[in-house]
Structures are given as C-alpha cells and as structure tokens.
Amino acid sequence: MKQHILILVLAMIFFDICVAQPTFNRRFDFGGYPHSIFTSLAVTDTAYYATTVITDTANNNRAATMFVKLNLQGEVIHSKVFSLPNKSAEAWQAYLIETAEGSFVTVGYEIDVDGYDMFMIEFNAWGDTIRYRTFKNPYFPESHFFVPQSIVQTEDGGFLVVSHISLPGPHNPQLLAIKTDRYFNVDWQREYGNNWLDNNNCTITDSDGGYLLGGIRANINLVPYNGTWRMSLLKIDSEGNEIWEYLTPFPELWYKACDIIQTEDGGLVVATGNGYRQSWPSGVDSITMYFLKHVIIKLNSNLEEEWTTPFRSLTHSPENKYNRMVRSTDGLGYVAAGEADIPDTLSLSRYMKFGWLTKVSEQGDSLWARYLEIVQSESDSLLYGFQHALFDIKPCPDGGYLLCGYSVSLVAPPYQRAWILKVDEYGCLVPGCQGIIDDTGTPATASRQPVMLLYPNPASDFLHVYIRDKSPGETITSDKLEIYDTQGRKLLIHSAPVCDATYSINVQNFPPGIYTLNWVRGNQTKTTKQWVKN
Structure with a gap:
C-alpha cells in the first residue's frame, strides 16, 4: 500500500511541475x-494587493476596510484595518489604483447617523494611511446620500471620481463627477442626469483625454410596475462637459454597462446584460422582477452595434451579472468576471450562485465560459446552498488572471469569506480544462469529450475538480460528486448541476490517505478517479 501511494504521489507531483501558469484558490476570514x-485588486511583479470590506467586531460590528498584501502564491503577507470610531468605512468599488510612487488609491463611503459621505484614501504598500479626505453631498444637510461608484487616475496625476448622489425634495438621484488633483483637492465638479434614475458603474479615460462613464438609466422610480432599464454611456471632456450620450433602445431591457474597454479602431466593448421583465400587477402589491443573461457587445466609433455576444448562462436570473472586464493576456479578446445563478437540482426551490468568467474574441466569438464554486461540506449543497461572486479581475505578468470576491457557506461561521484565486490564460483553475487547443491557441470546443480533471493531486487544502460533458454549460443536470475512503464509506456528496464547471472541495479535515472521487449521473457512475490527501 505504501509503495502504491508513493508511485501515485510522484506521478501527480510531476504533473504539477509541468504546469506553466501556477493557479491557486484561497479563502480568508482574517x-x-x-x-x-475582497473588493478590488492591484497586481505587481512581486506581490498582489487587495481591499477588503469586513465586519469590524472591535467597532460594534460596523463595517471597515482592510488593505491586504499577498505574495504571488496568494498567501497573506500583511493586512491592516482602516476603521472610524462610531462609523462604517466601506470601500466596495473594484478600483485600486497604483500610483507612480508605489502607493494605492481607492474610494468608499462612511455611514453614520447623518447619512453617507464619500471618501478618498491613499495607502502605502503596508496599508498605512498616507492621505484621507471625506466629501459631503453638495446639497447637505438637505440631502445625505453620497456614494462613489468609480475612480480613474487622470493624465495630470489627479483623479476623477463618479458618484451617486441624492437631491433635495422629490427628485431622482443622479451622478456627480469630481475631478481632484493628486492630493484630493477639488478642481471641478459636474452633475449629470434627468428625471429617470441614473447610476454609474465604471469610468475609463478616453483616447482624446476625456472620459467615458458607463452605467444604467431606469424608470423604475416613475412607474408602479413594468419598468425598464437602459444601458447608458456618457462621454465628457477633460473639464466635465457633456459631449454625447448613448442609451440602448426603449423599451428593451438592458443592464448597466458593467465595464468598458476602448478598442484601437475607436469602438467600445461593453460588458452588460439583457433579458426580460415579469410583472405581477395587484394594486399596491404590484411587483416587477428582471431576469438577465450575460452579454458583451461592441459598438463602432459611430456608436452603432458591431456585434452582440450573449453567453449561455444556464438560466435568466436577477443575479446574473458581470462586474469587471479586461483585455485578454494573449491580446486576442476580452475576459469578463462576475456571477451566474442557476437552480440547485437537489433542491429546486433554491438557487446557487457561481463565480463566472468568460472570454470573447475581438470579432465577438464566444470562446469559453467558466463556472467556479467552493464546496465546504455536504451540508453546503444539501441544506443551505451557496453563493459566490467575482468583483474584480486583473491580468498577471505570466498570462493568467487574478480574481477576487466572496464565497458564502452557511454551514458554520464565519459565513461570508474573502475569496481570491488565480487562473491560467484559459480561465482554468484546473490546468488543462480548456481541452484541445487549435492552431490559433483557441480551445477547440467542438472536439470536447466527457472528462474529469483533478488538481492539485496530492491535495492539502482544496481539491479542484473540473468536469466537462459533450454539451458544455448548456444543460442543468442532476449530477453529483461523491467522495469515498478506502473502506467504501461515503464522506461527501455534492450537487454538480453544471457540466462545464470547477468545484473546489475543502479537504483540509480529511485524514491523509487515498480517496476515490465519483462523478455520478442518476444511478450510474460516469467517471471515477483516485486522489491523495497529504
């Protein structure tokens, strides 16, 4: 038996050594x-940096912001909490800007009895606060809501912050852009909006020195039910003056512009979503629900639709959304991260939310989609379900991608944990999940066959299980993953409803030894593999 384990371990270690782009998957409760x-990321050649929103037990359970430095293996080197007495301080925006001096700038908001105030903060590489400034709603004290949505660094070294503000009286919230210098002093500010509800989600610097603001315009505040959403793009110059505005056609239902990338030909690639609405009019209890699928679109330089690529997430859902998008590291497309909702086949009244990662080519071809989930225990799936979300994505120097967000398990506290993972250039946490590669370096999806891959093997904390069927990502199944020990005892069963997904199983509490993993469909075992726990 010992000789058997040794041979198996040596073979698996050899496989790990051959991996070109190291991957990892980690959760933290600090x-x-x-x-x-984890809400935002910055990547350097020697370390990763992140901001984290935490529930601060030392401050009457108010929220605080933590700055975290990690090594290239995703292990925490240092963390430091930024908190305010008798206030919450929350940096939710997926923007962490590394400055020329090696410091990091982000935005957030304070919450106290007087409402919401926007703040800007600058950290050094060890999380010490270099600079901090708060901003009140320009209509304070009549209005108390001032929440930043995005920040970019400007050509002169300053910053542009776009926020959501409330107005006095019976008016709709609208957008406020503030341009500051390098030291957070205000150069100018401008308001944008109309009688609809306007919100911002992303801002980029335009090629001509102006700015593009992406968001959503909705009339849900103007109608009792059956409202609609329109994706919005707003172009402003370097002084904040409006140049043009783009809105998706009314009454089509489009989600916000989650992120924007300007192309070399002057076009815009936008990560968004569209779908349908369902209303239940019943007097004062009328309600409208909005169901979305993931979409990436390209507009040409004249703001005309060049292509639209819907990704076949397994169901329309209010929870389907992108959060951030980057140019692919191979220069041949765009990779977007977010979350995807699907029904749990073991309990159809409950939904499960996966981390979601997709790639589209420069021509609008959908190249791949990745579902990512952490499996804490059998009870996770059978009793409570789970939730995952990816808030930010950054390209890495080795060609892979760093992602962050959260993972929720309701089995035992702490329930919600910061989640950070690194995948390779194909979005794979398990190397080889892309299958056969064609001559252009693109996964040849037509040649896919049913397969189950395990990584790492041996495993010490997480065993990542990738399963792929002939029709990847297109059907919801009643499949399950089952783990048995050498005595034939079933140690874990977990719903595996997506047949093109990575399930990361927490095996920290498994005793060292050899185990069997079965991929089961109905009463039939589809695939069986052995793995080793260190």
Missing part, C-alpha cells in the same frame, strides 16, 4: 471576522 469580501 482571524474570524463574521463577514469579509
């Missing part, structure tokens, strides 16, 4: 905070 969520 010493037991009830809730912690």
Whole structure:
C-alpha cells in the first residue's frame, strides 16, 4: 500500500511541475471576522494587493476596510484595518489604483447617523494611511446620500471620481463627477442626469483625454410596475462637459454597462446584460422582477452595434451579472468576471450562485465560459446552498488572471469569506480544462469529450475538480460528486448541476490517505478517479 501511494504521489507531483501558469484558490476570514469580501485588486511583479470590506467586531460590528498584501502564491503577507470610531468605512468599488510612487488609491463611503459621505484614501504598500479626505453631498444637510461608484487616475496625476448622489425634495438621484488633483483637492465638479434614475458603474479615460462613464438609466422610480432599464454611456471632456450620450433602445431591457474597454479602431466593448421583465400587477402589491443573461457587445466609433455576444448562462436570473472586464493576456479578446445563478437540482426551490468568467474574441466569438464554486461540506449543497461572486479581475505578468470576491457557506461561521484565486490564460483553475487547443491557441470546443480533471493531486487544502460533458454549460443536470475512503464509506456528496464547471472541495479535515472521487449521473457512475490527501 505504501509503495502504491508513493508511485501515485510522484506521478501527480510531476504533473504539477509541468504546469506553466501556477493557479491557486484561497479563502480568508482574517482571524474570524463574521463577514469579509475582497473588493478590488492591484497586481505587481512581486506581490498582489487587495481591499477588503469586513465586519469590524472591535467597532460594534460596523463595517471597515482592510488593505491586504499577498505574495504571488496568494498567501497573506500583511493586512491592516482602516476603521472610524462610531462609523462604517466601506470601500466596495473594484478600483485600486497604483500610483507612480508605489502607493494605492481607492474610494468608499462612511455611514453614520447623518447619512453617507464619500471618501478618498491613499495607502502605502503596508496599508498605512498616507492621505484621507471625506466629501459631503453638495446639497447637505438637505440631502445625505453620497456614494462613489468609480475612480480613474487622470493624465495630470489627479483623479476623477463618479458618484451617486441624492437631491433635495422629490427628485431622482443622479451622478456627480469630481475631478481632484493628486492630493484630493477639488478642481471641478459636474452633475449629470434627468428625471429617470441614473447610476454609474465604471469610468475609463478616453483616447482624446476625456472620459467615458458607463452605467444604467431606469424608470423604475416613475412607474408602479413594468419598468425598464437602459444601458447608458456618457462621454465628457477633460473639464466635465457633456459631449454625447448613448442609451440602448426603449423599451428593451438592458443592464448597466458593467465595464468598458476602448478598442484601437475607436469602438467600445461593453460588458452588460439583457433579458426580460415579469410583472405581477395587484394594486399596491404590484411587483416587477428582471431576469438577465450575460452579454458583451461592441459598438463602432459611430456608436452603432458591431456585434452582440450573449453567453449561455444556464438560466435568466436577477443575479446574473458581470462586474469587471479586461483585455485578454494573449491580446486576442476580452475576459469578463462576475456571477451566474442557476437552480440547485437537489433542491429546486433554491438557487446557487457561481463565480463566472468568460472570454470573447475581438470579432465577438464566444470562446469559453467558466463556472467556479467552493464546496465546504455536504451540508453546503444539501441544506443551505451557496453563493459566490467575482468583483474584480486583473491580468498577471505570466498570462493568467487574478480574481477576487466572496464565497458564502452557511454551514458554520464565519459565513461570508474573502475569496481570491488565480487562473491560467484559459480561465482554468484546473490546468488543462480548456481541452484541445487549435492552431490559433483557441480551445477547440467542438472536439470536447466527457472528462474529469483533478488538481492539485496530492491535495492539502482544496481539491479542484473540473468536469466537462459533450454539451458544455448548456444543460442543468442532476449530477453529483461523491467522495469515498478506502473502506467504501461515503464522506461527501455534492450537487454538480453544471457540466462545464470547477468545484473546489475543502479537504483540509480529511485524514491523509487515498480517496476515490465519483462523478455520478442518476444511478450510474460516469467517471471515477483516485486522489491523495497529504
């Protein structure tokens, strides 16, 4: 038996050594905070940096912001909490800007009895606060809501922050752009909006020195039900003056512009979503639900639709959305991250939310989609379900991608944990999940066959299980993953409803030894593989 284990371990270590782009998957509660969520990332050649929103038990369970430095293996080197007495301080925006001096700037908001105030903060590489400034709603004290949505660094070294503000009286919230210098002093500010509800989600610097603001315009505040959403793009010059505005056609239902990338030909690639609405009019209890699928579109330089690529997430859902998008590291497309909702086949009244990662080519071809989930225990799936979300994505120097967000398990506290993972250039946490590669370096999806891959093997904390069927990502199944020990005892069963997904199983508490993993469909075992726990 010992010789058998040794041979199996040596073969698996050899496979790990051959992996060109190292991957990892980690969750943190930072010493037991009830809730912690990675919200933004910065990547350097020597370290990764992140902001984290936590529930600060030392401050009457108010929210605080943590700055985290990690090594290239995703292990925490240092963390430091930024908190305010008798206030929450929350940096939710997926923007962490590395400055020329090696510091990091982001935005967030304070919450106290007077409402929401926007703040800008600058950290050094160890999380010490270099600079901090708060901004009140320009209509304070009549209006108390001032929440930043995006920030970019400007050509002169300053910053442009776009926020959501409330107005006095019976008016709709609208957008406020503030241009500051390098030291957070205000150069100018401008308001944008109309009688609809306007919100911002992303801002980029335009090739001509102006700015593009992406968001959503909705009339849900103007009608009792059956409202609609329109994706919005707003072009402003370097002084904040409006140049043009783009809105998706009314009454089509389009989600917000989650992220924008300007192309070399002057076009715009936008990560968004569209779908349909369902209303239940019943007097004062009328309600409208909005069901979405993931979409990436390209507009040409005249703002005409060049292509639209819907990704076949397994169901329309209010929870389907992108959060951030980057140019692919091979220069041949765009990779977007977010979340995808699907029904749990073991309990159809409950939904499960996966981390979601997709790639589209420069021509609008959908190249791949990745579902990512952490499996904490059998009870996770059978009793409570799970939730995952990817808030930010950054390209890495080795060609892979760094992603962050949160993972929720309701089995035992802490329930919500910060989640960070690194995948390779094909979005694979398990190397080889892309299958056969064609001459252009693109996964040849037509040649896919049913397969189950395990990584790493041997495993010490997480065993990543990738399963792929002949029709990847297109059907919801009643499949399950089952783990048995050498005595034939079933140690875990977990729903595997997506047949083109990576399930990361927490095996930290498994004793060292050899185990069997079965991929089961109905009463039939589809695939069986052995794995080793260190």
